[in-house]
Amino acid sequence: MAIFDKKTTVISKESAEEILKDFYDYYDVDLSILDEEKSKSLKSHKEKLLAAVQRGRLEISRDKNDDILVTQHVGSASEKLEYTSQVGKAFLAMKKYDTNDHMGRAYAMLGSLCGLNAEAISQLKPIDLKVAIALGLTFIEAVM
Numbered sequence: 463m464a465i466f467d468k469k470t471t472v473i474s475k476e477s478a479e480e481i482l483k484d485f486y487d488y489y490d491v492d493l494s495i496l497d498e499e500k501s502k503s504l505k506s507h508k509e510k511l512l513a514a515v516q517r518g519r520l521e522i523s524r525d526k527n528d529d530i531l532v533t534q535h536v537g538s539a540s541e542k543l544e545y546t547s548q549v550g551k552a553f554l555a556m557k558k559y560d561t562n563d564h565m566g567r568a569y570a571m572l573g574s575l576c577g578l579n580a581e582a583i584s585q586l587k588p589i590d591l592k593v594a595i596a597l598g599l600t601f602i603e604a605v606m
Contacts, residue, residue, distance in 0.1 A: 472518035568598025
């Protein structure tokens with residue numbers, strides 16, 4: 463049984479927004495200067511990430527080197543994926559996917575960032591996959 467209730471809020475919206483702000487600042491993402499299409503897409507992902515942070519499904523913190531570490535809790539309390547900030551390596555994993563294959567590229571990036579592969583990410587349950595997709599596409603948009 464999953465430990466997360468779809469409606470349970472673990473932290474306030476304001477606190478979750480501050481956490482996401484640190485994430486976006488780390489990657490130097492300013493939604494206000496992006497073109498309309500990219501901005502709309504990232505805002506949609508941001509809402510999903512915000513809800514995941516509020517519910518405790520997603521944690522964004524700093525590691526010992528002050529780099530961003532994103533922890534996604536999947537399924538139960540004992541299951542989690544930790545995504546490092548080593549996006550350069552993740553871009554290499556994305557190279558085998560066509561530039562128009564956004565999902566494949568997002569799965570490859572996330573798989574690389576957590577030490578797995580695209581196939582492992584694609585097997586997440588729908589609620590976890592929704593958060594992973596928003597995170598993966600945000601990572602891609604943030605660094606391109």
